Amino acid sequence: MRLLLEISLYFSQFCVVLAMLFCMLRLLKGPTAQDRVLALDTIWMCAMLFALLLGISFASLVYFEWAMLIALTGFVSSVALAKFLMRGEIIE
Amino acid sequence: MMQIPADIPAWLAIAVALLLICGSLITLVGTLGLLRLPHFYQRIHGPAITITFGAGCFLLASMLYFTALQERPVIHELLITAFIMLTAPVTAMLLMRTAVYRDLRNGRRIADMATDPQPAAGHGATAGATSPGLMEESRDRNP
Helix, strand or coil, X not given: CHHHHHHHHHHHHHHHHHHHHHHHHHHHHCCCHHHHXXXXXXXXXXXXXXXXXXXXXXXXXXXXXXXXXXXXXXXHHHHHHHHHHHHCCCCC | CXXXXXXXXXHHHHHHHHHHHHHHHHHHHHHHHHHHCCCHHHHCCHHHHXXXXXXXXXXXXXXXXXXXXXXXXXXXHHHHHHHHHHHHHHHHHHHHHXXXXXXXXXXXXXXXXXXCCCCCHHHHHHHCCCCHHHHHHHHHCCC
């Protein structure tokens, strides 16, 4: 049973890293600026998922704080970038 | 290496593994949509799946695993769930409004973009020179 959990953890880590790679391709290629912002937002989300996976695999609750911080920072950065793209300034 | 207890019960391992595999496949499908769909207005729907179902499965797995491992209710993950449920629509709406505003400012009609994604696709040899990506980039620089 331990082996099953280990294999599934490795598999999901691989999948999340592959998802980050897809987002990175869109970030490099994306025709418009809003595509890049969307890809960056999704990369933040995948990083949060990866922190949760690390927390499960090392059986430690410290990684939970990482995930919370990554979610917070990702939200703030995405909102700031979207505001900047819309108006040209962040705080009006 | 991974620190998983050797005497982990079977039901817990199977449930957590199922949730993890489900969540990771959904995450992969969402980002594949972000990579492959032709327009921004379609692309924004891909990460929504990642954020709701993928993150939900992972958070549920984490909650179940730590609750069973520490033999007490561990519901810290509900914080992240509530935070994501609050912030994901805000981000999506802001990005969508940004895209609509920029497209209108650059003189493109949304209905045109929805019907014909690649106007130069049928011309074969000269398609590379007039790819829509290059045109959009050059138009974005001159608002």
